[in-house]
Amino acid sequence: MNHRVLALGLACLTTFVSAGASAQGLRAPGAAKPGVARAPAASAKAPARTATAAAATAAAATAASAPATRQADYIVAVVNADPVTNNEVQARLARATEQLAAQGNPPPRELLLREVLERLILEKIQLQQATEGGIRVDDYAITQAELAVARQNSVSVAEMHQRLNADGITPAQFREDLRRQLTLQRLREREVEARVRVSEQDVDIYLRQAQSGTGDVAALELNLGHVLVAVPENADAATVAERQARAQAVAEQARAGQDFAALAREFSDAPERASGGLLGMRPAERYPELFVAATAALPVGAVAGPLRSGAGFHVLKVVEKDSISTAALVTQSHARHILLLPNAQLTEAAAAARLADYRRRILAGQADFATLAREHSKDGSAKQGGDLGWSTPGRYVPEFEAAMDVLQPGDISEPLVSRFGVHLIQLMERRQVRPSAREQRDMARDAVRAKKLDEAYTQWGQELRARAYVEYREPPQ
Numbered sequence: 001m002n003h004r005v006l007a008l009g010l011a012c013l014t015t016f017v018s019a020g021a022s023a024q025g026l027r028a029p030g031a032a033k034p035g036v037a038r039a040p041a042a043s044a045k046a047p048a049r050t051a052t053a054a055a056a057t058a059a060a061a062t063a064a065s066a067p068a069t070r071q072a073d074y075i076v077a078v079v080n081a082d083p084v085t086n087n088e089v090q091a092r093l094a095r096a097t098e099q100l101a102a103q104g105n106p107p108p109r110e111l112l113l114r115e116v117l118e119r120l121i122l123e124k125i126q127l128q129q130a131t132e133g134g135i136r137v138d139d140y141a142i143t144q145a146e147l148a149v150a151r152q153n154s155v156s157v158a159e160m161h162q163r164l165n166a167d168g169i170t171p172a173q174f175r176e177d178l179r180r181q182l183t184l185q186r187l188r189e190r191e192v193e194a195r196v197r198v199s200e201q202d203v204d205i206y207l208r209q210a211q212s213g214t215g216d217v218a219a220l221e222l223n224l225g226h227v228l229v230a231v232p233e234n235a236d237a238a239t240v241a242e243r244q245a246r247a248q249a250v251a252e253q254a255r256a257g258q259d260f261a262a263l264a265r266e267f268s269d270a271p272e273r274a275s276g277g278l279l280g281m282r283p284a285e286r287y288p289e290l291f292v293a294a295t296a297a298l299p300v301g302a303v304a305g306p307l308r309s310g311a312g313f314h315v316l317k318v319v320e321k322d323s324i325s326t327a328a329l330v331t332q333s334h335a336r337h338i339l340l341l342p343n344a345q346l347t348e349a350a351a352a353a354r355l356a357d358y359r360r361r362i363l364a365g366q367a368d369f370a371t372l373a374r375e376h377s378k379d380g381s382a383k384q385g386g387d388l389g390w391s392t393p394g395r396y397v398p399e400f401e402a403a404m405d406v407l408q409p410g411d412i413s414e415p416l417v418s419r420f421g422v423h424l425i426q427l428m429e430r431r432q433v434r435p436s437a438r439e440q441r442d443m444a445r446d447a448v449r450a451k452k453l454d455e456a457y458t459q460w461g462q463e464l465r466a467r468a469y470v471e472y473r474e475p476p477q
Contacts, residue, residue, distance in 0.1 A: 077117065078471040079124040084117065089476040092116045099266040111242055113476055118232060119269075122461070123184065125468045130187040137182045138348035141417045142175050145182065186419045188271075188457070195456040198449045206285060206444045220296060223281040223320035225260045230269035231312040233462055247306035247313035254303045260317045269312065281320055286450045291316060311458045330393060334429040335404055336386035338372060339379040341421040351422040352415040359412050359424060369412070369426050378421065390431075392439055394446055400425070 077084040093116050100106035150160045161171045229247040231240055250267050254260050264270075264277025272279060284292045291314070294304040298318050305315040338358065340351040358376075361367035370385025377386050396404065400423070403413050407427035416423045435443065 075473050076476045077121060077473055079121050080128055080469050082124050082128060084120050084124060086476050088120055089113065089117055092120060107242065107246055117476060121470055122465055125464050126184050126187055127180065130183045133187065133190070135183055135186050135190070137179045137186070138342065140347070140349040140352050141182060142178050144417055145178050146175065189419065192453060192456050192460050195460065196449055196452045198445050198452065202448045203441055203444050206448050207441065220284040221281060221322045222284055222287065222295060222318065224279045224287065224291060224295060225264060225277040225317035225319050226270055226272060226279050227264045227268040227277055227315040228270035228311060229267065229313045233466065244306060244313055247315055251303055251305050251315045254315060254317055278319065282450065283447050286447045288451070288454055329432050330435055331430060331432050332390045332392055333404060333427060334390050335388050335425055335427050336369065336373065336381070337379065337388060337426070338377040338386050338424040339421050340376065341378045348417055348422055352417065355415040355422055355424040362412060392435055392443060394443065
């Protein structure tokens with residue numbers, strides 16, 4: 001089973017925030033082999049998170065940045081074999097300038113221009129890797145993402161398109177940027193997850209710390225807001241000083257009472273900037289030690305930083321804080337699912353249509369869920385009629401869990417797409433229990449894995465940039 005990916009980049013629900021989209025009142029919603037669970041299990045496979053919400057947010061922001069008129073274009077850099085054009089940089093620069101001007105104290109244009117270019121270069125590298133790795137996002141996944149955004153805003157897709165059109169974002173632009181962002185997210189999930197291994201010794205250490213209450217951290221659960229001002233590898237002293245000053249300005253604005261989510265969306269280089277910088281409620285052990293040391297003793301609402309790490313400068317805000325116990329009561333869910341794997345003969349849309357027909361037949365009493373799962377599901381749970389057994393919160397990746405959590409016992413979801421396939425979920429039962437020793441161990445394994453994923457993500461990004469061939473041409477203007 002695949003684990004929750006990219007802890008620093010996670011959010012089930014995010015805020016939809018291009019300047020135009022915000023003005024129009026829109027916000028965006030917010031996993032071994034193919035499967036659902038985060039940690040290894042004998043039978044069930046399930047979906048990995050595709051980060052629809054975060055992708056929708058970034059897509060809107062990118063589409064909104066396209067200038068109405070374009071000057072004569074030229075190449076400013078070549079990334080491996082792909083060019084980065086001046087118009088691309090100017091489109092992103094216009095968006096960044098608009099965001100920063102709204103907050104005041106923008107950095108010099110020359111520094112902002114260089115930063116925008118570096119972001120585009122890294123994005124090109126990632127998209128190249130995705131293409132070489134055969135990662136693709138079908139139209140059905142894009143349509144599902146659009147529906148999720150519209151549903152979260154309580155509007156129809158048509159009305160959402162009207163609001164976006166008012167700000168110069170066409171449906172085609174929005175869908176194409178969704179595709180790009182979802183492609184990037186799937187690449188990050190695949191590449192970073194493969195790097196992480198959790199040993200039994202890791203789990204033993206975690207449990208010993210939790211049971212002994214070492215330093216109170218083991219009994220602490222935090223939801224942090226996060227702004228990362230990235231520092232490029234091998235940056236000169238002037239660049240480091242400029243980035244530190246920018247992080248300091250963010251921290252001061254946050255301490256002065258400015259909206260932290262807005263600061264994160266406009267200043268942060270971290271993936272979760274699209275969700276207002278929220279990292280999500282989780283045990284303190286699942287955060288980097290740097291973050292815990294700086295915030296464990298702070299009250300809710302307090303701001304820490306800037307803190308320096310290998311990635312850059314971090315500003316943190318304590319959004320929520322609570323005490324936890326590994327033996328506390330938890331709500332468990334008992335679900336089953338059917339998994340279809342798209343291929344050359346079966347597109348995601350065709351798989352979704354087939355599952356929608358299964359759903360219709362089951363609800364009409366013309367078919368049995370377990371029988372259909374045994375006959376058609378491509379998951380290891382098929383022999384058990386798709387039964388995934390009882391699961392504790394956090395056991396499945398966010399996308400699958402979010403779809404399951406809105407179901408009532410007996411309900412069947414609409415088809416759900418993930419990077420592994422298309423799924424149909426039925427919630428069978430829910431109960432409140434104290435987790436057994438085995439279940440506590442599974443929870444501990446998930447927590448350790450999430451922390452390691454944070455560290456692996458940072459390292460992966462640095463390695464990608466270091467391996468790429470980048471030739472700078474004419475400077476952007």
